Amino acid sequence: MTEPSSIRDRNGLTEQEYLQAYDASIYERPSVTVDMLIFTVLNKEQDNYRKLPEKSLQLLLIKRGEHPFIGQWALPGGFVSVHERVEDAALRELKSETNIENIYMEQLFTWGDVERDPRTRVISCSYMALVDRTSLDIQAGDDAADAKWFEVAYHVFQEKKTNLDHGYELEKLLKITLRNGLETVSATVKIVEVVSGRSTRVSREVVDSQGIAFDHAKIIEYAIERLRNKIEYTDIAFNLMPPLFTLSELQQVYEVLLGKELLAAAFRRKMASMVIETNEFTKDAGHRPSKLYRFNPNWNRN
Template identity: 60%
Template sequence: MNETKLINKQGLTEEQFLAAYDASKYERPSVTVDMLIFTITEEEKLPGKVLKLLLIKRGDHPYIGKWAMPGGFVNIDESLDEAALRELKEETNIDDVYMEQLYTWGDVARDPRTRVISTSYMSLVDSSALDIRASDDADDAKWFAISCKLYQEQRTLTERGYILQRLFKLSFSNEGDNLSAIVKTVKVVEGNATKTERKVVESNGIAFDHAKIIEYAIERLRNKIDTQMLHLD
C-alpha cells in the first residue's frame, strides 16, 4: 500500500525540503558542557563533614589563570552525555562516574568568545577512589572546600505575589588558594507562576558565570542531602 506523501505550502515533500534546506540560514551558537563534581570529606579542623568541588585552572584565554568547572565544547558527532564524559576525562582524568543534567545556561553574553549555550552536569563522588590529574587545556585541578552563606535578603509584596531578592557569598579554599564570589538571586512569584534569575555580582578567581551555576547546584544538593552535616552556611 502506497502512502500519500504530505507536502508543505511550497509544494515540497519532506525529502525535497531536506534536500534543499540551507543550514547556513541561521547563525549557530556553540554548545558546551560543564561538570560539577562534588565530594564530601571528613576534616580534622572542622566538626562534621565538608562539601568540596573539583575545579580546574584555565591554561588559555579567556580567563587564563582563573578557576572553572571542568568542561568544553560539544563535538558535532557526539551527544551531550558523551561530551561531558569525554571532557571530564580529558581535563581531570576522571571517568566512569554517574552524572545527571542540572540545568542549561543560555545568557547571551555569558562567554566573551561567542554565543555559547552550556548544559551543566552534577555528580557526587568518592574522592578517595579518584586519581585527579590535570591535562588538555587545564593547568591544574584541585578540590576546593565550599562555603555558601546567605547574608542579605529582601522580600517585597506585589499585587499578585512577591519578589524575593537574596545575596549569597561563596567561598572556595584549599591549601594554597582562596576564591570568592557574590551571587544575587531574584525570585518572582505571581499566582502559581514562579521565575528565578541569577546574576554574578562579584567574582574573585572564578571564570565565566560559573559562580551562579555552583550556587544553583548547592541549592539542589540541599534538597538531596542532610545539610546539617555540611559546612555550607
C-alpha cells in the same frame, strides 16, 4: 493514512525534497558546551585524633591554562562536537581535564544567557555528580593548568522581600567562598524570585567574582541548592560514602550537605530502610569501635 514523508507543503515539496534544499545557514548557530560539578565530602584536618573528623563539602575545579579567564578557576568542561552526544562530551571532557572516568552524572540545568562567554554565543549543559574521592585519581589534563578540590562555603548576607499586587519579589545576595590551602576564590550571586499568582520566575546574576571564571559561580550556587533538595527524598548522598560506613559518618555527610545539625535519633529512624547492618566494626586508633553499615540498594522497594 497518508505517510507524512509523502505530504507536500505549500511550496509543493515532499519532506525529502525539503531537506535536500534546506539551508542550515539561515539561522546563526550558537556553540554548545558542557560543565561538570563533581562534589565530594572530605575530612577536615584536626589536631585531636580522638574526635570524629569534621567533614566539609568540596568541589573539583580546574585552573584555566588558556584565554579567556586564564589563571582563574573553573568547572571542568568544554565544547560539544557536531556529531557527539552531549552526555558523551561531558564524559570525554571530564576524562581529558581531570582523569576521572566511569562515574554517573545527571544533567543539572541548561545555561543560555547571551553574553555568558566572551568568545561567542555559548549555551552550556551542566552535569552534577557526587563521588567518593578515595576511588579517584585526579590529574590535570592538557588544556588545564591544575585540578584541585576546593572546600565550599556559602551564606546569604542580604535579603529583601517586596510585596506585589498578586505575590511578592524576594531578592537575596549570597557569598560563595572556595578554599584550597592558601588559595581562596569567591563570588557574590544575586538571586531574584518573583512570585505572581501561580507563576514563579527565578533569575541569577554574578555581581562580583574574584578568581571564578565565566558565570560558574551561579552554576555552583544552583547545584548546591539542587543538591540540598535532592538528598531529602533520594539516595544521592550515598554516592559520597565508601562501601562501609558508620551511621555517625553518614549523618555528618547529611549535615554538611544540608548546612545544619540533625538529631541523631530522628536521623537513624529515617535511614533505617536505606542501610544494612554488617557484622564489622571500625578499628580506628583512639576511637571506640562502631558498627559498620552499607547502602541498601532495594530501600525504595521496601
